[in-house]
Amino acid sequence: MALDRKTTPNDLNAFWMPFTANRQFKKNPRMFVGAKDMHYTTADGRQVLDGTAGLWCCNAGHCRPKITEAIARQAAELDYAPAFQMGHPAAFELANRLIEIAPKGIEHVFYTNSGSESVETALKLAIAYHRARGEGARTRLIGRERGYHGVNFGGISVGGIVTNRKVFGSLLTGVDHMPHTHLPALNAFTKGQPEHGANLADELERIVTLHGAETIAAVIVEPMAGSTGVLLPPKGYLERLRAITKKHGILLIFDEVITGFGRLGSAFASQHYDVLPDMMTTAKGLTNGVIPMGAVLTTAEIHDAFMTGPENMIELFHGYTYSGNPIASAAGIATLEVYKEEGLFARAAEMAPYWQEAIHSLRGLPHVIDIRNEGLIGAVELQGIDGAPTKRAFEAFLRAYEKGILIRTTGDIIAMSPPLIISKAEIDTLIGTLANVLKTLP
Numbered sequence: 001m002a003l004d005r006k007t008t009p010n011d012l013n014a015f016w017m018p019f020t021a022n023r024q025f026k027k028n029p030r031m032f033v034g035a036k037d038m039h040y041t042t043a044d045g046r047q048v049l050d051g052t053a054g055l056w057c058c059n060a061g062h063c064r065p066k067i068t069e070a071i072a073r074q075a076a077e078l079d080y081a082p083a084f085q086m087g088h089p090a091a092f093e094l095a096n097r098l099i100e101i102a103p104k105g106i107e108h109v110f111y112t113n114s115g116s117e118s119v120e121t122a123l124k125l126a127i128a129y130h131r132a133r134g135e136g137a138r139t140r141l142i143g144r145e146r147g148y149h150g151v152n153f154g155g156i157s158v159g160g161i162v163t164n165r166k167v168f169g170s171l172l173t174g175v176d177h178m179p180h181t182h183l184p185a186l187n188a189f190t191k192g193q194p195e196h197g198a199n200l201a202d203e204l205e206r207i208v209t210l211h212g213a214e215t216i217a218a219v220i221v222e223p224m225a226g227s228t229g230v231l232l233p234p235k236g237y238l239e240r241l242r243a244i245t246k247k248h249g250i251l252l253i254f255d256e257v258i259t260g261f262g263r264l265g266s267a268f269a270s271q272h273y274d275v276l277p278d279m280m281t282t283a284k285g286l287t288n289g290v291i292p293m294g295a296v297l298t299t300a301e302i303h304d305a306f307m308t309g310p311e312n313m314i315e316l317f318h319g320y321t322y323s324g325n326p327i328a329s330a331a332g333i334a335t336l337e338v339y340k341e342e343g344l345f346a347r348a349a350e351m352a353p354y355w356q357e358a359i360h361s362l363r364g365l366p367h368v369i370d371i372r373n374e375g376l377i378g379a380v381e382l383q384g385i386d387g388a389p390t391k392r393a394f395e396a397f398l399r400a401y402e403k404g405i406l407i408r409t410t411g412d413i414i415a416m417s418p419p420l421i422i423s424k425a426e427i428d429t430l431i432g433t434l435a436n437v438l439k440t441l442p
């Protein structure tokens with residue numbers, strides 16, 4: 001008899017799951033079989049409130065008809081068109097719409113299929129851009145401790161999450177890191193951007209002095225670091241980074257894979273913090289997480305530096321088979337329409353104060369050593385169990401799932417980033433359930 005693929009787990013052995021405790025999972029699998037708006041449906045028929053927008057990506061909630069219908073229509077009309085030397089209208093249309101919502105000064109879009117690929121693309125663009133302008137010695141890349149820029153070699157090289165780097169060899173050469181901005185002794189339980197730490201941007205000056213500005217291509221940071229456990233930029237920090245990079249002719253790349261598409265209450269963090277980078281990497285919310293797609297957004301200055309030489313020549317030897325894929329493009333257009341029609345970026349901003357008070361109400365519960373928030377994102381940092389790092393937060397995650405909420409943990413930090421359609425009542429459910437979980441944790 002054929003298995004009911006929708007609800008019956010088959011043999012779980014073959015699938016090597018990413019960023020997952022495979023052996024733990026396969027002993028007691030957590031399977032989603034459906035989703036609608038704010039909820040997932042589990043294989044055993046329970047509703048789970050999505051406190052994480054999938055993986056920080058389903059900003060408009062789940063199975064939105066406008067998006068799923070656009071995908072079906074596009075798949076039936078033009079399933080695939082070669083990405084190189086051929087075009088199709090949806091990719092151009094989506095690029096134009098992205099530029100409409102991007103900060104002024106950002107004018108071009110290069111498509112990828114993920115956040116990781118967007119990062120690799122931006123790093124390559126930075127180095128090639130300087131070379132195109134006759135500054136070929138600018139090859140160094142500067143990232144930041146605790147940064148997450150996906151999992152490819154460039155991304156883990158500039159990234160600063162130790163577990164994601166240390167077993168993968170020597171990585172890219174010519175990379176340096178600024179210090180992270182997590183200063184719990186000074187900033188714990190801050191609502192919104194912390195007061196202390198802008199001076200950490202000056203570490204970039206030290207790195208510039210060490211290597212020479214003429215060897216540095218770009219600095220890449222998440223304007224708000226999500227995956228490492230929601231670290232907000234201290235007040236004035238991003239402004240200083242921008243000033244220092246500009247002074248030294250270094251490109252500034254904002255990795256907006258999480259912060260893009262409304263998470264902080266504006267289309268991009270760049271607008272929220274009013275700091276304009278030279279490039280922005282995006283993915284996730286670009287298609288509401290439904291179809292893999294990423295995009296690097298750049299200034300005209302970067303793009304135009306490549307538009308030289310004979311017109312029959314390829315200007316940039318980079319791209320992916322699925323860059324600007326028709327179905328992903330259709331999903332992207334429909335997603336941006338949903339965001340616009342429902343005013344979801346503004347909604348995130350409107351809900352942010354309620355979210356802030358709700359999440360900070362967890363202060364004082366057992367093990368809670370810090371709470372951080374901005375827009376519709378927040379984190380609750382727990383005191384780890386001595387000798388068993390990550391165990392307490394992982395236990396919270398498992399218990400939360402059993403109680404009907406999806407949260408995410410990294411180290412001993414619980415991170416939440418609900419779809420931007422979340423209601424006040426659903427915020428109450430999410431935070432109230434988490435409070436009950438925290439009270440029972442070992």
Ligand SMILES: Cc1ncc(COP(=O)(O)O)c(C=O)c1O
Binds near residue numbers: 148255
């Ligand atoms: C800031 C940032 N950059 C890059 C990535 C990688 O994206 P992907 O998993 O789509 O490759 C992520 C994923 O969480 C991210 O948060």
